[in-house]
Amino acid sequence: MNTTEDDPAAGAVTADLRLRVNDRSRPVCVDTRETLLDTLRERLDLTGAKKGCDHGQCGACTVLLDGRRVKSCLVLTVTADDREITTVEGLARDGGLHPLQEAFVANDALQCGYCTPGQLCSALGMLAEAAQGWPSAVTPTDAGDGEVRLDEAEIRERMSGNLCRCGAYRGMVEAIGEVAR
Amino acid sequence: MRPFTYVRPGDAAEAVAAAAAPDAAYLGGGTNLVDLMRLGVATPGTLVDVTRVAGDEIEELPGGEVRVGAAVRNADLAGHPLIRRRYPMLAQAVVAGASGQIRNMATVAGNLLQRTRCPYFQDVTKPCNKRNPGSGCPARDGEHRDLAVLGHSAACVATHPSDMAVAMAALGAVVHVAGADGPRALPLPGLHRLPGDHPERDTLLRPGDLITAVDLPVLPMAARSRYRKVRDRASFAFAVVSVAAALEVDHGSGGPVVRDCRLALGGVAHTPWRAEAAETALRGGPATEEAFARAAGAELAAARPLPGNAFKVPLARNLIVRTLAGLVEGSS
Amino acid sequence: MTTTAAPAVGSALPRVDGLDKVTGRARYAFEHTPRDALYAAPVQATIARGEVDRVDATEALRRPGVVAVVWHANAPRLAPADDAELAVLQSPRVAYRGQYVAVVLAETPHEAREAARLLHVEYTAEPHDVELRADHPKMYRPAQVNAGYATDEEHGDPDAALAAAPVVVDATYTTPAEHNNPMEPHATVAEWHSGGLVLHDSTQGASALRRTLAALFGMPPEQVRVIARHVGGGFGSKGRAHPHVVLAALAAKQVGRPVKLAVTRQQMFAVTGYRTPTVQRVRLGAEPDGRLAAIVHEAFEQSSTIAEFAEQTTVPTRMMYAAPHRRTCHRLVRLDVPTPSWMRAPGETPGMFALESAMDELAAACGVDPVELRVRNEPATDPATGLPFSSRNLVACLREGARRFGWAGRDPRPGVRREGRLLVGTGVAASTYPAYRAPSAASVTAGPDGDFVVRIAATDIGTGARTALTQIAADALGTAPGRVRLEIGDSDLPRATVAGGSMGTASWGTAVVRACHALVAELDRHAGRVPAGGLTAEADTGEEIRGQEKLARHAFGAQFAEVAVDADTGETRVRRLLGVFAAGRIINPVTARSQFLGGMTMGLSMALLEESVMDREFGDYLNHDLAQYHLAAHADVPDVQACWVAEDDPHLNPMGSKGIGEIGIVGTAAAIANAVHHATGVRVRDLPIRLERLLEHLP
Numbered sequence A: 001m002n003t004t005e006d007d008p009a010a011g012a013v014t015a016d017l018r019l020r021v022n023d024r025s026r027p028v029c030v031d032t033r034e035t036l037l038d039t040l041r042e043r044l045d046l047t048g049a050k051k052g053c054d055h056g057q058c059g060a061c062t063v064l065l066d067g068r069r070v071k072s073c074l075v076l077t078v079t080a081d082d083r084e085i086t087t088v089e090g091l092a093r094d095g096g097l098h099p100l101q102e103a104f105v106a107n108d109a110l111q112c113g114y115c116t117p118g119q120l121c122s123a124l125g126m127l128a129e130a131a132q133g134w135p136s137a138v139t140p141t142d143a144g145d146g147e148v149r150l151d152e153a154e155i156r157e158r159m160s161g162n163l164c165r166c167g168a169y170r171g172m173v174e175a176i177g178e179v180a181r
Numbered sequence B: 001m002r003p004f005t006y007v008r009p010g011d012a013a014e015a016v017a018a019a020a021a022p023d024a025a026y027l028g029g030g031t032n033l034v035d036l037m038r039l040g041v042a043t044p045g046t047l048v049d050v051t052r053v054a055g056d057e058i059e060e061l062p063g064g065e066v067r068v069g070a071a072v073r074n075a076d077l078a079g080h081p082l083i084r085r086r087y088p089m090l091a092q093a094v095v096a097g098a099s100g101q102i103r104n105m106a107t108v109a110g111n112l113l114q115r116t117r118c119p120y121f122q123d124v125t126k127p128c129n130k131r132n133p134g135s136g137c138p139a140r141d142g143e144h145r146d147l148a149v150l151g152h153s154a155a156c157v158a159t160h161p162s163d164m165a166v167a168m169a170a171l172g173a174v175v176h177v178a179g180a181d182g183p184r185a186l187p188l189p190g191l192h193r194l195p196g197d198h199p200e201r202d203t204l205l206r207p208g209d210l211i212t213a214v215d216l217p218v219l220p221m222a223a224r225s226r227y228r229k230v231r232d233r234a235s236f237a238f239a240v241v242s243v244a245a246a247l248e249v250d251h252g253s254g255g256p257v258v259r260d261c262r263l264a265l266g267g268v269a270h271t272p273w274r275a276e277a278a279e280t281a282l283r284g285g286p287a288t289e290e291a292f293a294r295a296a297g298a299e300l301a302a303a304r305p306l307p308g309n310a311f312k313v314p315l316a317r318n319l320i321v322r323t324l325a326g327l328v329e330g331s332s
Numbered sequence C: 001m002t003t004t005a006a007p008a009v010g011s012a013l014p015r016v017d018g019l020d021k022v023t024g025r026a027r028y029a030f031e032h033t034p035r036d037a038l039y040a041a042p043v044q045a046t047i048a049r050g051e052v053d054r055v056d057a058t059e060a061l062r063r064p065g066v067v068a069v070v071w072h073a074n075a076p077r078l079a080p081a082d083d084a085e086l087a088v089l090q091s092p093r094v095a096y097r098g099q100y101v102a103v104v105l106a107e108t109p110h111e112a113r114e115a116a117r118l119l120h121v122e123y124t125a126e127p128h129d130v131e132l133r134a135d136h137p138k139m140y141r142p143a144q145v146n147a148g149y150a151t152d153e154e155h156g157d158p159d160a161a162l163a164a165a166p167v168v169v170d171a172t173y174t175t176p177a178e179h180n181n182p183m184e185p186h187a188t189v190a191e192w193h194s195g196g197l198v199l200h201d202s203t204q205g206a207s208a209l210r211r212t213l214a215a216l217f218g219m220p221p222e223q224v225r226v227i228a229r230h231v232g233g234g235f236g237s238k239g240r241a242h243p244h245v246v247l248a249a250l251a252a253k254q255v256g257r258p259v260k261l262a263v264t265r266q267q268m269f270a271v272t273g274y275r276t277p278t279v280q281r282v283r284l285g286a287e288p289d290g291r292l293a294a295i296v297h298e299a300f301e302q303s304s305t306i307a308e309f310a311e312q313t314t315v316p317t318r319m320m321y322a323a324p325h326r327r328t329c330h331r332l333v334r335l336d337v338p339t340p341s342w343m344r345a346p347g348e349t350p351g352m353f354a355l356e357s358a359m360d361e362l363a364a365a366c367g368v369d370p371v372e373l374r375v376r377n378e379p380a381t382d383p384a385t386g387l388p389f390s391s392r393n394l395v396a397c398l399r400e401g402a403r404r405f406g407w408a409g410r411d412p413r414p415g416v417r418r419e420g421r422l423l424v425g426t427g428v429a430a431s432t433y434p435a436y437r438a439p440s441a442a443s444v445t446a447g448p449d450g451d452f453v454v455r456i457a458a459t460d461i462g463t464g465a466r467t468a469l470t471q472i473a474a475d476a477l478g479t480a481p482g483r484v485r486l487e488i489g490d491s492d493l494p495r496a497t498v499a500g501g502s503m504g505t506a507s508w509g510t511a512v513v514r515a516c517h518a519l520v521a522e523l524d525r526h527a528g529r530v531p532a533g534g535l536t537a538e539a540d541t542g543e544e545i546r547g548q549e550k551l552a553r554h555a556f557g558a559q560f561a562e563v564a565v566d567a568d569t570g571e572t573r574v575r576r577l578l579g580v581f582a583a584g585r586i587i588n589p590v591t592a593r594s595q596f597l598g599g600m601t602m603g604l605s606m607a608l609l610e611e612s613v614m615d616r617e618f619g620d621y622l623n624h625d626l627a628q629y630h631l632a633a634h635a636d637v638p639d640v641q642a643c644w645v646a647e648d649d650p651h652l653n654p655m656g657s658k659g660i661g662e663i664g665i666v667g668t669a670a671a672i673a674n675a676v677h678h679a680t681g682v683r684v685r686d687l688p689i690r691l692e693r694l695l696e697h698l699p
């Protein structure tokens, strides 16, 4: 990983990298300042991940990095060159929707849809975290290290990093609960 | 954002060497630093990515302490069986903070060194002594509802925003640092400093100091400990006030007695606030709500709240009493 | 055409654009990148009042990739604007902190922002005044208030009636400034062609925006095209043009290249509108049994120095309850603050918080059950106009809600229910929202294959309009929804009213039905045979709507809340929220439920969390991001339920529907505040219900 200084006084510093996005390797030349969110949206035309705040405060930009959910507006692209990136565009596989996507439609878990890609990626990462027994603020302290039972309170707490101004929370909790079961 | 060079060192020594560059900063999960860079608050010229070299393991040391690598992600810390069993308040503090995504990104060192959420600090169009020394502190006469009631100075009334650090301060965790002049150890809460006349300095670290690990001491009573966070939003919000507490109670014939305890507060000061006055008042005394209230009073006697955050004093008192009372109930 | 199929209206057709939204295929404004586009980074004033003296762009222009800096001295001139907010970069005056004073254009977003950071702007600052007080010496009586309502209104002799009333409630309530904060920040992509201007914009009304922009740039409306296929929420803030739209168009014109401009979340707190803070005094005079003799409701609000926006806060008080004596009025002060604008149910939302809190205080004062109190004050005709209601089912909502919620037998004593360290209580409040309709046009084309295309410049900002209009068209055409394709979100389509005032579906639906019926008649003339080129019919509802019978048309609802307040910390959490609504015919129960729940969720958020804090020293909204301005998160929103009572109202529109986009937020905050009082005995009259407002007073 090396970066090139075009013009140290005023200029941009760029880096050539390969990004693995949704199982495809994509060569890009990025400015070191560029976030993964901007690279996806402005360079790779993967506009599924949304920008709602650009400061880690809304969750609309959530993608998976090596299977873990992160806020791509705070990830510098130069740090992600050897990571597996999954965006909402990569959720549907083998021609079919991911069960979470189906459940979101079936439960009307969205309205304007702007938070939706982030909610979906976040839910996917969250389900994996729960399966690994990771605790949350509502997991009882005495719970073992085993799998977490994802009741509504657990789902709500674990999804709270994804805001939805339309207030589609009810449907989302129902949808995620269905898939968790 | 100012352009910067990105460096990914091969090991800790290389990282420290790279950080000697002018305006260099270490990059952990970036959840605070990238945010502040976008706001123009931080303007590093070189970013030294330490996520792969600052240690990403959690291990038990021969003496029974638990060593946490500085680059361990917050989520991995909270989920680790050793932490959940031996230091539940630490696991609870971590999961009480930020969101699932941010905990997946944030590192232990970055969490300790995250900067205040004071609104003026985050807005480069306004004065702020912490960001721009000597420019003034508009929070004191302005909006300070979320700011400090203890240990603040005329120059700055900011709070340290971390949850994790509060639990670590209660535990007396020891921070290991690799610097230009070799390794050092700083026990919490001694890593952070009160603002005094130099609010621009949050900690006692020297330029170029790399945090490599945090050691959690052997502390059996911490197995029954609790972190309680008060916040406006039910989740994904910084603490208004928080408390980390561990309590060891003797259930004798004369009623329960405090044998030992650990207590720290969050959201009240420029540092995670170890409540030593309260601890002293508690040790050897009765484990009753009255005694807890007296101990809280002893700690909060030093509080100098501002008009907009005076409520934090009774809030902290109630929180201390209730959390300790809860631990007594759990122990009988 | 005849069909035996079940009607589509009323069926739970899944959201027709759901698939596009869950796959990330739905594209929002900023996700259009014309070739050669530049990125814009607007620069905001750092003073609250004064003038821009000089802009030094030397350093900014030296940055690689920076193409231009535009400010008032070099900006293209615009035609005079009706809305002074839109006279962007036309003068050196600064009317509020955060107003746009320049824009930087660069090849990449980060270069544009960095150059904007380095841009040197010099000002002459003048002292500013940003503090709303009811006794502000500059309070005045605006000529009218939003939506054209009278500023003041008086019936009978309210002062005498108050003086004579055996029971009086006299209380002052305040609501803070609140920001709409749709998840999709406002964004515009502007591109000039030889033929004119094309905008991809995040707007609630493509037709209206086109008219506004055309006027500013001195062009006929046909030369402006506004495209908004998907819009990530608006809640009123995207209902009218804000400065960034003009800025993008202006900048693109200046440099002769397409320009992409995204308003940052922080900037939204200054330039895209917000709900005015209010101070409201409510006085109720009643008989001991709770029957109202007099209502006086006064509201004090703010606007900016450059534009008058007077929220119609006390207007719902004119039609809610029977009271022989009544006065309602509005006073406004022009401060050095950003310009307020529409936010979900302007008027009703803050106004009903005050009125419905006062009604709860009256219920307590009279010892009458709060549900019963409202039933007792039910008017026979509209108290505001004397007109009959087209339908009014508030009582049915209250009764049905009480039944579902388990209200019967509620112990009215406050502060007596404990569950461990929690204080628990319940509260109720009424909701209402007018059922407006505005003229729109639509066209529908039958294809030779039996499919239909409906065209109308409507927008779906998440309301489910696409889905509802598909159902409406299917029934009007006597076909299945699957045969109907909708084209919306483009000002080149037949002109439509804005997605606002909860009138979208009613207005557009009327136009769609009329166009469909015209097409059916046309098809009949062709003996059901569609010519190879298809067959099109159009409709415009201007005359129909202007000629409609004069009636009082309103939706109603009742909201019930249960809260738990932590006795040690004062933290309030909502446990249950139930809304029962009477809103005419429900076109789609799935999307309607989402609309009601969404409104109630925003109401919950308003009750407990939302407050834009004005920084007196600097004159801006200080907490201008989503970490400081709290919107309700998943964890705040527990068991929320919405349902409706059947309502058959033939006086509305061909669908028999009332708007449902806004009523959900009306009354929620009062229901929650009333529940907090029931739980704790503490009456919180100032929103939001923060823990420090309770802590010191808890039992």
Ligand SMILES: Cc1cc2nc3c(=O)[nH]c(=O)nc-3n(C[C@H](O)[C@H](O)[C@H](O)COP(=O)(O)OP(=O)(O)OC[C@H]3O[C@@H](n4cnc5c(N)ncnc54)[C@H](O)[C@@H]3O)c2cc1C
Binding pocket: A055, A056, A057, B025, B026, B027, B028, B029, B030, B031, B032, B033, B034, B035, B050, B054, B070, B071, B096, B097, B098, B099, B102, B105, B106, B107, B108, B109, B110, B111, B112, B113, B114, B161, B162, B163, B164, B209, B210, B211, B212, B236, B237, B238, B239, C627
């Ligand atoms: C929306 C939002 C909400 C949040 N809510 C909470 C909350 O409720 N509670 C809470 O506690 N926190 C909260 N946080 C803060 C979050 O916990 C911190 O941002 C995070 O812990 C910082 O860790 P990081 O690894 O990302 O640090 P970075 O951003 O990478 O770095 C932070 C600082 O640490 C320095 N640094 C990093 N690693 C090292 C090292 N090894 N040695 C020396 N210096 C180093 C960096 O130079 C920088 O100065 C929130 C953050 C956001 C964005």
Ligand code: SF4
Binding pocket: B116, B118, B119, B120, B121, B127, B128, B129, B130, B131, B136, B137, B138, B139, B140, B147, B155, B156, B157, B158, B199
């Ligand atoms: S409290 Fe500290 S951080 Fe906040 S404005 Fe004052 S000096 Fe700056």
Ligand code: FES
Binding pocket: A050, A051, A052, A053, A054, A055, A056, A057, A058, A059, A060, A061, A062, A071, A072, A073, A074
């Ligand atoms: S855009 Fe990344 S969290 Fe909001």
Ligand code: FES
Binding pocket: A109, A110, A111, A112, A113, A114, A115, A116, A163, A164, A165, A166, A167, A168, C183, C232, C233, C462
């Ligand atoms: S669906 Fe609109 S923000 Fe969530």
